[in-house]
Amino acid sequence: MRSERRLRRLVVDGTTTGETTAYLWSVRHRHRTDGPCQEVLALTREGTTATVHLVFRGGEGRLVPDGFLHSGAVALGGHAALNLHEPGVVRAFVDEAVRRGLLTGAAELDGWELFPAVAAARAADG
Numbered sequence: 104m105r106s107e108r109r110l111r112r113l114v115v116d117g118t119t120t121g122e123t124t125a126y127l128w129s130v131r132h133r134h135r136t137d138g139p140c141q142e143v144l145a146l147t148r149e150g151t152t153a154t155v156h157l158v159f160r161g162g163e164g165r166l167v168p169d170g171f172l173h174s175g176a177v178a179l180g181g182h183a184a185l186n187l188h189e190p191g192v193v194r195a196f197v198d199e200a201v202r203r204g205l206l207t208g209a210a211e212l213d214g215w216e217l218f219p220a221v222a223a224a225r226a227a228d229g
């Protein structure tokens with residue numbers, strides 16, 4: 104059985120710079136007494152202590168695990184769905200966050216803002 108809090112390592116080869124970067128990542132579920140459940144993808148560039156948390160809050164048309172979806176599942180209504188436990192999905196989030204300059208320091212960000220671009224990239228990958 105997989106531990107949701109276990110750190111996994113993702114190595115990313117830079118296509119323009121030729122350098123290799125590694126990220127440590129994990130997925131976890133958070134319950135809130137003051138709001139909806141959340142699925143959180145934590146990304147830390149190896150060699151740093153700054154972690155970026157991509158937070159997916161459940162709500163109207165925004166689905167996170169709630170007893171019906173499996174751990175790591177995030178979906179927008181009946182349209183796109185992604186599994187945050189898949190390395191390819193994490194890689195797509197890393198690529199999009201890097202493209203937007205979001206992985207430069209510690210932060211808690213709304214993962215839904217990246218979701219459409221990542222879902223489109225994953226669909227294009229086939």
